[in-house]
Amino acid sequence: MEFLPLPPAATPGQALEQIDTPALLLDLDAFERNLDFMQDNVRRAGLQLRPHAKAHKCPQIALAxxxxxxxxxxxxxxxxxVPFMQAGxxxxxxxxxxxxxxxxxxxxGLALHADIxxxxxxxTxxxxxxxxxxxxxxSLVVLVEADIGQGRCGVPDAASCLRLIxxxxxxxxxxxxxxxxxHGGVQHLRGHGERRDAVLRAxxxxxGFLRAMDVAGIRCPVVTGGGTGSVEFDLESGVYTELQPGSYVFMDGDYGRNEWTGGLRFEQSLFVASAVMSRIREGRVVLDAGLKSLAVDSGxxxxxGRKELEYISANDEHGIVTVSDDERQPELxxxxxxxxxxxxxxxxxHEELIGFRGRTVECVWPVAARGLSR
Amino acid sequence: MEFLPLPPAATPGQALEQIDTPALLLDLDAFERNLDFMQDNVRRAGLQLRPHAKAHKCPQIALAxxxxxxxxxxxxxxxxxVPFMQAGxxxxxxxxxxxxxxxxxxxxGLALHADIxxxxxxxTxxxxxxxxxxxxxxSLVVLVEADIGQGRCGVPDAASCLRLIxxxxxxxxxxxxxxxxxHGGVQHLRGHGERRDAVLRAxxxxxGFLRAMDVAGIRCPVVTGGGTGSVEFDLESGVYTELQPGSYVFMDGDYGRNEWTGGLRFEQSLFVASAVMSRIREGRVVLDAGLKSLAVDSGxxxxxGRKELEYISANDEHGIVTVSDDERQPELxxxxxxxxxxxxxxxxxHEELIGFRGRTVECVWPVAARGLSR
Incomplete structure (x- = not known):
C-alpha cells in the first residue's frame, strides 16, 4: 500500500480506443503541419517567431x-x-x-543560466x-510593455515609455x-474585417510609441507581440520584428469560431478523449470529462466529427451530451x-499530452509546466 | 541546470504577506469550525457523514x-x-x-486493499x-444510483432499479x-424556499424507489446523497442514512450567493492569494491570478474584505480589478x-494548499489527487 501505482493512460503502439479517459490527445500530423506553416509564413515575412509556451507548457513542443x-x-x-530551461x-x-x-x-537566478x-x-x-x-x-534584457488598447498591462503613452527606457x-x-x-482582445473578434480593423488600430x-522613440534617438531592437488570431495581419503590419502566437499549435473551439477568410488557417490538433459512462435515457449520454478535464471559460x-452529439452541460467530472439521431446513440x-x-x-x-498518428498512440509527453503560475 | 529547483511558495512560520503568489490558502480556524459543525449536525440527526473528497483532493483533510x-x-x-488510500x-x-x-x-485492484x-x-x-x-x-459493494431529477446518471424508475438489484x-x-x-442541480438554487421545495420533490x-424496494422485500442498508446546498433539508428528510457534502469545508462564491436562512451556514475558509503586478492606470490594477489559478465556471x-475592488475579467494569468476608491488603490x-x-x-x-492561522502560515498540504480524473 505504500506504493499503489496507477497504470499509464496510454502507451506507444496502442490504438486510440485503448486509452484510459479522460486524456489529452494531440494529432501529430496536424500539429506538425501547424508548426511548419507558421514558421514558413513568419520566415517569408522576414520576421522572427517566438512562440508562446503558455499555450502548451510542454518542453517537447518548444524543442520542436x-x-x-x-x-x-x-x-x-x-x-x-523552469521546465523549459531544464529541457535545454x-x-x-x-x-x-x-x-x-x-x-x-x-x-x-534564472538569468544566470539562459538568455532571459x-x-x-x-x-518600481x-x-x-x-x-x-x-x-x-x-544581467537581463528588459522590454517596455506598451498598452496598445487592451487596457491590461503596459505604459499608456509615449512619455511614460521614454521615461522607463x-x-x-x-x-x-x-x-x-x-x-x-x-492586444489579447483583438485575437478573438469573430469577423475577419472587424479583427483586421482592430489590429490596424492597435x-x-x-x-506612435515607435515614432516617439525615433524622435528621441532611441533604437528599438525588437517589437514583439501578436497572436494566433491576428497573425495574418501582424505579418504585414510593418511594426513587429517578432511574433508571439501560441494557440496555432493546437487551435480550439474559440479560435475555430473566428472567421478565417485569409490564407492563414491552422488545423485542430488538440482533443480531449472522453468515454460514455452512462446512457440511461434516450437522446442523452453522460461523458466522463467535465470541468476538471477541460476549460469552459470560452464556451x-x-x-x-459527430454532428448528432451536442455537449450541453459540464459538471466537475461529467459532461451531458444530447443525441439527435437515435440510431447513432453511442455505446457505454x-x-x-x-x-x-x-x-x-x-x-x-493535464499531466500528459498523448500524441497519435492515424489511430495509433506514438508518444506521451509530460505537460511539465502545468500549474506553474508563480 | 539538471536541477533548478523552485523555492517553496510558503513555509510554516511565514507571514501571509511573504507567500509567493498565486497560491491557494486555507483559513484553518474557519476550516476546523466547518468540519466540527457539519459532523455535529449530522451526528445529532442520527446520520452518517461521508464527505466528498472531490472538493478538496487532499488526504490531510480527509484524515481530519x-x-x-x-x-x-x-x-x-x-x-x-489512490492518494487517499496511500494516506491510509x-x-x-x-x-x-x-x-x-x-x-x-x-x-x-483497489478493492483488494480497502472497503470500496x-x-x-x-x-453492462x-x-x-x-x-x-x-x-x-x-469483492465489492455496489449501490444502484437513482435519478431523482437531475437527469444525469442513475436509473430513471423503480422497475429498472429492482432489475439491477x-x-x-x-x-x-x-x-x-x-x-x-x-441531485446536483438543487444545491445551487438561490432562494431558501425554492431550494427546500426542490429538495422535497427530489x-x-x-x-418512491425505497417503497418499491420495500414492497419487493429488499432491504436497503444505505441511502446516500445530499450536498452542501441541501444539507439542512437532507438532515430532516427521513430518506437518507448518509450524507455526501464536500464544499462545506471551504465554501465558495457560488454557495455564498445561496440564501441561508436556516441555522446551518458555513464559513469561507478558502482563498486564492494573488498580488498586484501592474497598476498603470487610475481606477484599475492587474492581479497575477487568472484562469489558471481559479475556476470561473460559476462566476x-x-x-x-475589500469592497472597493471588483474583479471584472480573467485572462489566463491576469485578473483585471477595478478600484472604486482612489485612496485605496493597492500598491504594486x-x-x-x-x-x-x-x-x-x-x-x-493547485499543487498545494497553504494553511494559515491569524496571519501566519501553519502548514502546506499537497493537493495529492489533483488532476486524477480517470
Missing part, C-alpha cells in the same frame, strides 16, 4: 518549434520557464511584468529587478531590449473526442 | 474529517481514490459509474465489474449496498485575497 527555426520562446510566468531551452522572454522583489530574485528578457511598465519593477540582479550577479539605460545590470505590444498605437467543448465505454473551447487552460489541467 | 467521526469518504473517480483511508465510496472494463479492473463501493445504473457495468472482480479475486444479487463477487440519490422521488472571483506587489466562484475545480488547479 526551436528545431524549425523559432528564435526562442515566451513564457507568461517566471516559474513556467536557452532563450526565453517573460512576456509579463514582475510583481514583487521575491519574483525578481527568482528571475535573476522580461517586461516592465513601472519604475525596474528597481526590484536591478537590486535582484545585483544580488545574483546576473531612460531609467533602464541608467541601470548597470539591464539592457533595453525593445517594445512589447500585445498597430497605429504601436507606431463548452464541441464533439469532434465508447470513445468520444471533444474539442475544448480554450486550449491554454485545458492544457493546464 | 475521519478523525471527527466521518464514516468514510466519497471519491468521484477511481484514480482519485480505508473506506471509500466511488459515487459514480464505471465506464469501461479497464476502469473496472483498476477498481477491482461503487455505483451502477446499467447491466455489473458485468464488467463482476468479470474484473473475478480476475482480481476481489436482482442482477447484483445473482453475482458472486459483489453485494448490494443500497441506493445513491443525489426526496419524494427517492421515497468570477470576488475580492475578500500588494497581497489581495480572492474568493473563487467554485471551489472544486479551483482546488484541481
Amino acid at each position: 518549434q526551436l528545431a524549425r527555426g523559432a528564435a526562442g520562446i515566451c513564457c507568461q510566468k517566471i516559474s513556467e520557464a 531551452v536557452r532563450n526565453i522572454h517573460i512576456s509579463n511584468e514582475v510583481g514583487s522583489p521575491q519574483k525578481a530574485r527568482l528571475l535573476a 528578457s522580461v517586461c516592465v511598465d513601472d519604475a 519593477q525596474v528597481e526590484w529587478l536591478e537590486e535582484a540582479l545585483r544580488q545574483a550577479d546576473a 531612460d531609467m533602464i539605460a541608467r541601470q548597470s545590470r539591464m539592457r533595453f531590449g525593445g517594445l512589447q505590444a500585445y 498597430n497605429e498605437r504601436t507606431s 463548452l467543448p464541441h464533439v469532434h 465505454g465508447e470513445l468520444v473526442l471533444l474539442v475544448p473551447g480554450h486550449c491554454d487552460p485545458t492544457l493546464n489541467l | 474529517q475521519l478523525a471527527r467521526g466521518a464514516a468514510g469518504i466519497c471519491c468521484q473517480k477511481i484514480s482519485e481514490a 483511508v480505508r473506506n471509500i465510496h466511488i459515487s459514480n459509474e464505471v465506464g469501461s472494463p479497464q476502469k473496472a479492473r483498476l477498481l477491482a 463501493s461503487v455505483c451502477v445504473d446499467d447491466a 457495468q455489473v458485468e464488467w465489474l463482476e468479470e474484473a472482480l473475478r480476475q482480481a479475486d476481489a 436482482d442482477m447484483i444479487a445473482r453475482q458472486s463477487r459483489m453485494r448490494f449496498g443500497g441506493l445513491q440519490a443525489y 426526496n419524494e422521488r427517492t421515497s 468570477l472571483p470576488h475580492v475578500h 506587489g500588494e497581497l489581495v485575497l480572492l474568493v473563487p466562484g467554485h471551489c472544486d475545480p479551483t482546488l484541481n488547479l
Whole structure:
C-alpha cells in the first residue's frame, strides 16, 4: 500500500480506443503541419517567431518549434520557464511584468543560466529587478510593455515609455531590449474585417510609441507581440520584428469560431478523449470529462466529427451530451473526442499530452509546466 | 541546470504577506469550525457523514474529517481514490459509474486493499465489474444510483432499479449496498424556499424507489446523497442514512450567493492569494491570478474584505480589478485575497494548499489527487 501505482493512460503502439479517459490527445500530423506553416509564413515575412509556451507548457513542443527555426520562446510566468530551461531551452522572454522583489530574485537566478528578457511598465519593477540582479550577479534584457488598447498591462503613452527606457539605460545590470505590444482582445473578434480593423488600430498605437522613440534617438531592437488570431495581419503590419502566437499549435473551439477568410488557417490538433459512462435515457449520454478535464471559460467543448452529439452541460467530472439521431446513440465505454473551447487552460489541467498518428498512440509527453503560475 | 529547483511558495512560520503568489490558502480556524459543525449536525440527526473528497483532493483533510467521526469518504473517480488510500483511508465510496472494463479492473485492484463501493445504473457495468472482480479475486459493494431529477446518471424508475438489484444479487463477487440519490442541480438554487421545495420533490422521488424496494422485500442498508446546498433539508428528510457534502469545508462564491436562512451556514475558509503586478492606470490594477489559478465556471472571483475592488475579467494569468476608491488603490506587489466562484475545480488547479492561522502560515498540504480524473 505504500506504493499503489496507477497504470499509464496510454502507451506507444496502442490504438486510440485503448486509452484510459479522460486524456489529452494531440494529432501529430496536424500539429506538425501547424508548426511548419507558421514558421514558413513568419520566415517569408522576414520576421522572427517566438512562440508562446503558455499555450502548451510542454518542453517537447518548444524543442520542436526551436528545431524549425523559432528564435526562442515566451513564457507568461517566471516559474513556467523552469521546465523549459531544464529541457535545454536557452532563450526565453517573460512576456509579463514582475510583481514583487521575491519574483525578481527568482528571475535573476534564472538569468544566470539562459538568455532571459522580461517586461516592465513601472519604475518600481525596474528597481526590484536591478537590486535582484545585483544580488545574483546576473544581467537581463528588459522590454517596455506598451498598452496598445487592451487596457491590461503596459505604459499608456509615449512619455511614460521614454521615461522607463531612460531609467533602464541608467541601470548597470539591464539592457533595453525593445517594445512589447500585445492586444489579447483583438485575437478573438469573430469577423475577419472587424479583427483586421482592430489590429490596424492597435498597430497605429504601436507606431506612435515607435515614432516617439525615433524622435528621441532611441533604437528599438525588437517589437514583439501578436497572436494566433491576428497573425495574418501582424505579418504585414510593418511594426513587429517578432511574433508571439501560441494557440496555432493546437487551435480550439474559440479560435475555430473566428472567421478565417485569409490564407492563414491552422488545423485542430488538440482533443480531449472522453468515454460514455452512462446512457440511461434516450437522446442523452453522460461523458466522463467535465470541468476538471477541460476549460469552459470560452464556451463548452464541441464533439469532434459527430454532428448528432451536442455537449450541453459540464459538471466537475461529467459532461451531458444530447443525441439527435437515435440510431447513432453511442455505446457505454465508447470513445468520444471533444474539442475544448480554450486550449491554454485545458492544457493546464493535464499531466500528459498523448500524441497519435492515424489511430495509433506514438508518444506521451509530460505537460511539465502545468500549474506553474508563480 | 539538471536541477533548478523552485523555492517553496510558503513555509510554516511565514507571514501571509511573504507567500509567493498565486497560491491557494486555507483559513484553518474557519476550516476546523466547518468540519466540527457539519459532523455535529449530522451526528445529532442520527446520520452518517461521508464527505466528498472531490472538493478538496487532499488526504490531510480527509484524515481530519475521519478523525471527527466521518464514516468514510466519497471519491468521484477511481484514480482519485489512490492518494487517499496511500494516506491510509480505508473506506471509500466511488459515487459514480464505471465506464469501461479497464476502469473496472483498476477498481477491482483497489478493492483488494480497502472497503470500496461503487455505483451502477446499467447491466453492462455489473458485468464488467463482476468479470474484473473475478480476475482480481476481489469483492465489492455496489449501490444502484437513482435519478431523482437531475437527469444525469442513475436509473430513471423503480422497475429498472429492482432489475439491477436482482442482477447484483445473482453475482458472486459483489453485494448490494443500497441506493445513491443525489441531485446536483438543487444545491445551487438561490432562494431558501425554492431550494427546500426542490429538495422535497427530489426526496419524494427517492421515497418512491425505497417503497418499491420495500414492497419487493429488499432491504436497503444505505441511502446516500445530499450536498452542501441541501444539507439542512437532507438532515430532516427521513430518506437518507448518509450524507455526501464536500464544499462545506471551504465554501465558495457560488454557495455564498445561496440564501441561508436556516441555522446551518458555513464559513469561507478558502482563498486564492494573488498580488498586484501592474497598476498603470487610475481606477484599475492587474492581479497575477487568472484562469489558471481559479475556476470561473460559476462566476468570477470576488475580492475578500475589500469592497472597493471588483474583479471584472480573467485572462489566463491576469485578473483585471477595478478600484472604486482612489485612496485605496493597492500598491504594486500588494497581497489581495480572492474568493473563487467554485471551489472544486479551483482546488484541481493547485499543487498545494497553504494553511494559515491569524496571519501566519501553519502548514502546506499537497493537493495529492489533483488532476486524477480517470
